[in-house]
Amino acid sequence: MHLPDGLLSAPVCLGGYGLTGLATWYSLRQIQRDPDVSRNMPKASLLTAAFFVASSIHIPVPPTSVHLVLNGLLGTVLGYYAFPAILIGLLFQAVILGHGGMTVLGVNAVMMGVPALVAYHVFQLRRVWPWGSDRPRLGVFAFLAGALGLGLAALIFFALVMTNIPAAMDAQAERTAIYGLTLAHVPLMLIEGGFTAMLVLFLHQVKPDLLGHHGTP
Amino acid sequence: MKLNIDEYAHLRSPIHAWQPRYKLIGLGALMFAVAMVETLWLVPVIMGLTALLYGLSRLPWRYWLQRLRYPSFFLLGVILVLPLMSGETVLWQWGPLTLWQEGCWAVVLIVGRFLSILTLSLLLFGTAPFLQTVKAMRSLGLPATLTDMLLLSYRYLYEIADQFLRMKQSMRLRGFGYAPTRRIPLIPQRRDLQVFASLAGTLFIRSYEQSERVYQAMRLRGYGNSRSQLAERDRPRLDPWSAIATGLSLTMAIALVVAEYWIGMKA
Numbered sequence: 001m002h003l004p005d006g007l008l009s010a011p012v013c014l015g016g017y018g019l020t021g022l023a024t025w026y027s028l029r030q031i032q033r034d035p036d037v038s039r040n041m042p043k044a045s046l047l048t049a050a051f052f053v054a055s056s057i058h059i060p061v062p063p064t065s066v067h068l069v070l071n072g073l074l075g076t077v078l079g080y081y082a083f084p085a086i087l088i089g090l091l092f093q094a095v096i097l098g099h100g101g102m103t104v105l106g107v108n109a110v111m112m113g114v115p116a117l118v119a120y121h122v123f124q125l126r127r128v129w130p131w132g133s134d135r136p137r138l139g140v141f142a143f144l145a146g147a148l149g150l151g152l153a154a155l156i157f158f159a160l161v162m163t164n165i166p167a168a169m170d171a172q173a174e175r176t177a178i179y180g181l182t183l184a185h186v187p188l189m190l191i192e193g194g195f196t197a198m199l200v201l202f203l204h205q206v207k208p209d210l211l212g213h214h215g216t217p
Numbered sequence: 218m219k220l221n222i223d224e225y226a227h228l229r230s231p232i233h234a235w236q237p238r239y240k241l242i243g244l245g246a247l248m249f250a251v252a253m254v255e256t257l258w259l260v261p262v263i264m265g266l267t268a269l270l271y272g273l274s275r276l277p278w279r280y281w282l283q284r285l286r287y288p289s290f291f292l293l294g295v296i297l298v299l300p301l302m303s304g305e306t307v308l309w310q311w312g313p314l315t316l317w318q319e320g321c322w323a324v325v326l327i328v329g330r331f332l333s334i335l336t337l338s339l340l341l342f343g344t345a346p347f348l349q350t351v352k353a354m355r356s357l358g359l360p361a362t363l364t365d366m367l368l369l370s371y372r373y374l375y376e377i378a379d380q381f382l383r384m385k386q387s388m389r390l391r392g393f394g395y396a397p398t399r400r401i402p403l404i405p406q407r408r409d410l411q412v413f414a415s416l417a418g419t420l421f422i423r424s425y426e427q428s429e430r431v432y433q434a435m436r437l438r439g440y441g442n443s444r445s446q447l448a449e450r451d452r453p454r455l456d457p458w459s460a461i462a463t464g465l466s467l468t469m470a471i472a473l474v475v476a477e478y479w480i481g482m483k484a
Binding site for chain 2: 004005006007008009010013014024028031032037038039041042043044045046047048049050051052053054056057059060061062063066077081084085087088091092094095096097098099101102103187191194195198199202203206207209210
């Protein structure tokens with residue numbers, strides 16, 4: 001789910017870079033508040049590389065397979081480091097694989113990164129949620145974070161594609177297509193949410209330090 | 218896992234001789250000028266221009282075709298869907314199928330812009346070592362934390378990718394994916410999800426533990442003291458060829474924007 005070069009007009013691309021600049025500034029400001037930033041930076045960097053590699057996992061869904069976006073998971077594990085991590089991952093994908101592109105890097109970063117930050121805050125809600133025991137609560141909020149991360153990214157993706165096709169298209173048809181394509185992603189949201197919940201529960205059991213205490217690794 | 222973008226960075230050509238900092242400015246401006254093109258008549262101009270620059274770089278065409286493999290799915294989608302979905306003027310009709318003129322023009326525009334920007338990106342990242350390009354980004358104001366994260370991620374990307382391939386191979390050797398299971402169409406199996414979650418989780422834990430060792434090694438080399446960073450913000454001196462190349466590319470970018478505006482005004 002990447003917007004490619006050539007599809008969007010230059011003002012939209014520049015707007016994407018502007019919003020990415022703002023989101024990066026905000027994330028880096030939050031990261032600088034971390035008392036141990038020089039220790040956590042290498043952790044976030046290596047986890048960024050690991051996320052980039054893990055995004056090649058394909059889950060078998062007969063008769064085909066789906067690949068995971070993992071932006072919600074990035075938010076849950078990396079906290080505010082998620083936005084810079086997504087920006088770096090998208091740069092690698094554009095440069096190394098040809099997924100996405102350089103002019104749309106900003107737009108793609110907003111599309112994936114802002115839902116990741118939302119997912120992080122949704123995951124943090126588990127701390128104030130008074131009901132349920134620890135482990136099921138962790139699983140439920142991780143599921144919501146993973147599903148929401150993908151759902152919001154899909155909504156932004158289809159809205160951008162439909163409103164930027166440079167040919168006449170009926171507004172009503174445009175709206176129907178956006179809603180329809182986003183709804184078609186609901187099964188994928190369930191898969192992404194389930195995968196995120198399973199992975200977070202695995203990390204909680206094997207290496208709880210990795211889930212961090214304040215949204216940082 | 219072969220991910221090298223800069224495998225031809227050692228070649229000798231006018232594009233390779235262009236300093237990365239100024240190449241980033243010149244080709245970046247050209248990319249955005251290409252993204253601004255909305256007029257069909259300018260599509261052959263941008264494609265000719267980028268083909269000329271690519272020829273000057275002496276990068277093999279095989280390299281260009283390799284990089285086109287993933288985006289070709291997108292191109293195919295645009296070519297197949299857009300002419301049948303979008304437009305007002307009917308070119309051809311057969312039963313429920315209608316070919317729209319505006320959709321066809323949109324395909325030409327999108328594909329032309331896409332190929333040109335992709336070629337310019339390859340020129341930018343394929344003609345200098347990736348680390349030099351990152352340092353050039355830093356010299357142009359990329360935040361230090363982001364630059365350090367980028368350098369470290371790139372440094373360990375190949376190592377982590379190799380680890381991941383070994384883990385997947387181990388899974389296959391233990392029979393994962395070969396066991397006869399009854400699969401329901403369109404429903405992923407819970408066990409598959411669990412195995413892949415454990416696989417990704419193990420990769421994250423290994424990376425996390427490795428990062429502890431990396432951090433200790435960096436500390437021993439002075440990282441974190443007196444705000445030292447991996448990439449210093451240095452500004453290389455502008456050599457005559459880089460000045461000419463940057464001037465030419467900025468002129469071409471401005472000319473494209475002016476031509477687009479002028480044709481738009483006339484229309």
